[in-house]
Amino acid sequence: xxxYILALLLAPLLNGVIxxxxxxxxxxxxxxxxQRYYDIVKLLRKGTVYGASTSWxxxxxAPVGLAAxxxxxxxxxFGGVYAPVAFGGDILVLAYMLGLMRFFTIIxxxxxxxxxxxxxxxxxxxxxxxxxxxxxxxxxxxxxxxGWMSLSSMxxxxxxxxxxxxxxxxSFIIVYLCxxxxxxxxxxxxHLELTMIHEAMILxxxxxxxxxxxxSSSLKLWILGALIVDIAAPYRSGLWFVDxxxxxxxxxxxxAAVGVTESIMARLRLLRVxxxxxxxxxxxxxxxxxxxx
Amino acid sequence: MMLLIVxxxxxxxxxxxxxxxxIVGLQGLLLGFFVIAIHANALSVRLMAIAxxxxxxxxxxxxxxxxxxxxxxxxxxxxKPFVGPGLSLVSGILMLAVALWIKSKLPLxxxxxxxxxxxxxxxxxxxxxxxxxxxxKALTQCMGYIVFENGIYAFGIAAAGDIPLLVELGLLLxxxxxxxxxxxxxxxxxxxxxxxxxxxxSSLKG
Numbered sequence: 001x002x003x004y005i006l007a008l009l010l011a012p013l014l015n016g017v018i019x020x021x022x023x024x025x026x027x028x029x030x031x032x033x034x035q036r037y038y039d040i041v042k043l044l045r046k047g048t049v050y051g052a053s054t055s056w057x058x059x060x061x062a063p064v065g066l067a068a069x070x071x072x073x074x075x076x077x078f079g080g081v082y083a084p085v086a087f088g089g090d091i092l093v094l095a096y097m098l099g100l101m102r103f104f105t106i107i108x109x110x111x112x113x114x115x116x117x118x119x120x121x122x123x124x125x126x127x128x129x130x131x132x133x134x135x136x137x138x139x140x141x142x143x144x145x146x147g148w149m150s151l152s153s154m155x156x157x158x159x160x161x162x163x164x165x166x167x168x169x170x171s172f173i174i175v176y177l178c179x180x181x182x183x184x185x186x187x188x189x190x191h192l193e194l195t196m197i198h199e200a201m202i203l204x205x206x207x208x209x210x211x212x213x214x215x216s217s218s219l220k221l222w223i224l225g226a227l228i229v230d231i232a233a234p235y236r237s238g239l240w241f242v243d244x245x246x247x248x249x250x251x252x253x254x255x256a257a258v259g260v261t262e263s264i265m266a267r268l269r270l271l272r273v274x275x276x277x278x279x280x281x282x283x284x285x286x287x288x289x290x291x292x293x
Numbered sequence: 294m295m296l297l298i299v300x301x302x303x304x305x306x307x308x309x310x311x312x313x314x315x316i317v318g319l320q321g322l323l324l325g326f327f328v329i330a331i332h333a334n335a336l337s338v339r340l341m342a343i344a345x346x347x348x349x350x351x352x353x354x355x356x357x358x359x360x361x362x363x364x365x366x367x368x369x370x371x372x373k374p375f376v377g378p379g380l381s382l383v384s385g386i387l388m389l390a391v392a393l394w395i396k397s398k399l400p401l402x403x404x405x406x407x408x409x410x411x412x413x414x415x416x417x418x419x420x421x422x423x424x425x426x427x428x429x430k431a432l433t434q435c436m437g438y439i440v441f442e443n444g445i446y447a448f449g450i451a452a453a454g455d456i457p458l459l460v461e462l463g464l465l466l467x468x469x470x471x472x473x474x475x476x477x478x479x480x481x482x483x484x485x486x487x488x489x490x491x492x493x494x495s496s497l498k499g
Binding site for chain 2: 293
């Protein structure tokens with residue numbers, strides 16, 4: 001349970017780390033590490049403006065998205081400890097909570113009636129439809145390898161990293177970048193609506209709603225990152241605080257790696273993104289085939 | 294050997310010819326070092342010769358020849374496939390499944406040292422054939438041929454050092470001559486037709 005609270009507290013820090021690393025690469029000082037927290041607090045204190053064409057769907061989306069992210073976080077183990085909720089097949093809860101969150105972002109974007117947001121929604125739906133098989137096939141590979149159906153048990157048993165798991169990790173990293181709209185797939189910093197995916201969908205949100213969305217996207221960054229760290233970093237010591245510190249350290253390393261990627265790569269052409277995601281799917285299915293062999 | 298499969302999958306989804314040549318060269322290097330690694334405790338002069346010849350020809354000579362063919366023919370860098378990268382990857386996974394299935398059916402006995410060498414070699418053979426069929430340019434078809442040969446070589450490794458030196462070297466020489474001849478042929482085709490698009494070779498020159 002403590003790990004759950006830790007995740008709630010530390011998730012926005014990852015965005016700070018990414019931005020700080022990008023700033024270092026660009027030779028700037030960059031925003032403070034805690035900038036995401038300041039943003040969220042500031043947004044929560046403001047009022048919300050709703051467009052004249054929006055309906056209750058739009059108002060519902062941000063709270064539902066946050067709730068879905070909080071539930072999804074419940075089943076993700078971290079730091080060598082079981083998740084607060086663990087049962088056979090809980091990976092489906094994770095996948096569909098993330099799906100629900102995305103669904104509400106998409107219909108809220110459509111609800112505004114803005115053409116840019118419609119475009120963002122269409123891209124998000126397309127890319128996430130390609131990313132989901134990669135995630136689920138990868139988890140299926142781990143499940144077959146370890147013989148456990150619950151996320152906590154299977155990630156606990158997965159610790160000696162084998163070749164199959166490396167493939168899954170590679171695939172999950174692509175999914176991680178895609179789902180969190182990071183750079184080879186989407187550029188989170190751009191404000192040119194034509195090229196954006198996630199940012200284009202939330203153009204009309206403001207105030208506490210925007211704060212909820214920012215916070216739930218930080219949580220999503222944490223959730224998918226925790227999956228990768230759980231597979232790639234074996235928790236060996238058995239001491240709770242050492243494992244926890246190791247986990248947090250790895251998460252920050254992962255965020256820094258994302259920052260480095262964003263600094264040295266350009267965004268892919270939109271036509272190439274499905275190919276990258278297909279490659280992620282291929283890696284996951286390759287891993288699954290090897291395990292089933 | 295797992296790396297061999299990863300390289301096969303990479304070959305199926307890349308879109309630049311130069312990257313493809315690099316990957317084909319890497320496969321050659323990998324196979325050469327694999328021969329040495331698998332027989333590390335009983336390394337004979339014969340095996341060493343095979344490995345070194347393999348590394349030299351496949352890892353260095355083929356890429357050089359292919360690059361020269363590109364330069365001389367002035368080919369565009371993009372691969373133009375019949376089958377797009379996404380579908381190629383899906384076929385790759387299917388081919389891998391078939392390779393694993395064949396492995397489970399083959400009465401191989403106990404000749405295999407590394408567990409996944411046979412499926413990997415079948416996968417490589419299928420990838421080579423697929424590249425020959427599904428890519429338009431004569432050069433990429435030539436690359437498919439080399440990959441195909443790599444697969445046979447890998448299978449040879451799997452069947453331990455029982456293949457006589459002459460057969461091994463004969464195989465290498467065959468592939469070498471083939472690449473050489475194809476290099477010249479590609480150059481000629483290019484001179485004659487101004488392109489090396491194999492689909493349009495049958496159309497009359499006007």
